[in-house]
Amino acid sequence: MHTRATLIPVPPTVRLTAAPGPLAPIDQVRRQVAAVLFGDAAPALVIGRFQVQRLLGSGGMGVVYAATDPQLGRTVALKLIQPTTAGAHATERLLREAQAMARLQHPNVVAVHEAGVNGGQVYLAMEYVDGGTLDVWLRARPRGWQEVLGVLAQAGDGLAAAHAAGLVHRDFKPANVLMSGARARISDFGLARSSAVAEELERTASDGALLLDQPLTRTDVLLGTPAYMAPEQFRGEAATPASDQFSFAVVVYEALAGHRPFRGETIGALLAAIERGAIHPMKRGVPARVLAVLRRALAVDPARRWPDMSALLVALRGVRATPRRAMVAAVTGASALLGLGLLLSEPDRPPPTLLPLPVDCGEAEPLRGVWDAGRRGQVAAAMSAETGLALAPIDAYAAEWRIAQREYCQSPEPNVWTATCLADRRTALSDFAQAVVEAPSFGGLVGLAASELLPALADCAAPVNYRALVSEAPPEVRAQAWHLRLVNAGAFVPRPATRETGFPPDAELARRFVTTVPSAQDPRAAHEAWFSLLVAGLHGPLLPARDSLVDAVALGRRAAATGHADIAARAWVLAAELLEAGPHTDDVREEAWVGAATALAALPEAHPLRVRLRRDLAYIELAHARHAVPAGVCAHGGADVCRPLATAIADLAAVAADPSATAGDTELLARAHDHAGDSGAAAAVRAGTAPLCLAEHDLGFLDFPALNTR
Known part of the structure; x- marks a missing residue:
């Protein structure tokens, strides 16, 4: 790590010599002891053009020195990665990644000025940060959760920038977050860890014992890093941006709670706790919304975490800013x-995320027993009225599912998410039909529930950035949930407060x-x-x-x-x-x-709800404009006064142009023009409208019937 230090420039009389080979921490210790005992008994070391000053820290990956850059007259942190045992190819790969880091410029990432090779070791000349590490900053004084989140969100910005540049940190932890005042910067990307394999997680370097049985307090095994590692890294899988996200959430949780989310005396016990989702609760007053954001980032399955660091940070900052x-x-x-x-x-x-049901591409009727002729007849028999209107949206949903399933089966590279999502929707349709058959007649509520509450198939086209699965609960809970949806479908009509x-x-x-x-x-x-x-x-x-x-x-x-x-x-x-x-x-x-x-x-x-709620918002915008702008005033100019009505007209025009637009949508647009005093525009809108029946509640909505105000 980089620590605060007083640096003394190398005097011009001191002899300089290039490091002859890999420079281990003990080499520097010996030189420092010799200098104290015998004076200037050894020449100052030069790595590249950098003049080594003193040892700052060391770890499993390598050593960090304070060094002087004579060309620019500045102090740098010089990091040497321990020599790799994988040969020249691995060294070249590490050098390429180090050079990629050097191209990454971000205020929350420690700048890398230069990368090179010295005696078989990759070295980095980095920005020197003298404010200590995150754990030192946290111990300096008590800090509120808002302050902690603010600082760690900066570190998250650095991770997000690295991910955008194609870099994965692999070893995010408090010691790798450097502080300079209230500014956080991440350092020590896990270059040497990129060549790790699963066997390294199964044994120690000293005695060959199973690493999973080793206590987390040992300092000669992974340097405590397992406490922050994602479960897929324990399994020897490649680290990804989602792995960094998990580690980031562990660090945030620890900074807020004073302890890590998962506990275990050994690495094996820790991994078991992670896989069970056994998060140790906080005792501090941190908002539940923060904990919910972190829980998602701590999911065992990387696919269940946030889509990326940016999404996670938006969620965290949204809580902090509320x-x-x-x-x-x-x-x-x-x-x-x-x-x-x-x-x-x-x-x-x-x-927990359930394994997806198989999507059988060889099945002639993939919805057999879910929504086939027999099941449709059972649902129709359970209803006493409006059968046709109620069954139409279910038929449309089933047809859309079959199209999506056919496209999935014909894809040259079937997507795992699509299979999971389609299986989830198939289960939801089955549960929905079963609820109709088992419950008393619901009449028109069946069609409304099908339109509003069957999960959108649009989610299945590509992985979504929100929680889209609906059939993860046990069967008995799902049955209760769908019964509730049928009974209370009336709460999900458009504009439920005033309609x-x-x-x-x-x-x-x-x-x-x-x-x-x-x-x-x-x-x-x-x-x-x-x-x-x-x-x-x-x-x-x-x-x-x-x-x-x-x-x-x-x-x-x-x-x-x-x-x-x-x-x-x-x-x-x-x-x-x-x-x-x-x-x-x-x-x-x-x-x-x-x-x-x-x-x-x-x-x-x-997504169908996106279209429907945009319509609701357009109607609300018009109601607001009619209250905020006097009728007819816009015909006489005054852009500022008319801005709310202009916004409402633009929103309604977008709604009226949608393929799902109704005559009520068009009439509301015409009435907005009437209110603005533009009778010509209103007439033009009405001229293009077929004489269809207008829903009274759509037009009466403009007056906003009074709600109970007790």
């Missing part, structure tokens, strides 16, 4: 009625689900249950709208923190709707819209 203000107090008051204070409590550990539904949600059923089923078993269903509770409170005597707003914001944040971007988007759009129905500040409105936009941006472009 002021709590009076939200906690408001939620506490609401929790007496609905128990929504749980939204701010620490979430349970996410369920009457003929199927009010069953609040008692939702409350029973969230109080009896641990959220860890099915976090998605738990979020949906809370959402239906919110909507039930708006249309009944349960909860004042002002408290529902607070809880909608809390749910949006919690769902985003657990990676459920689609549910987060629903909650944030609900918050935007509730805000428009009553007095609010511009800052609060902006927060809701940013939250909704962020969650929607995480969804694939073809």
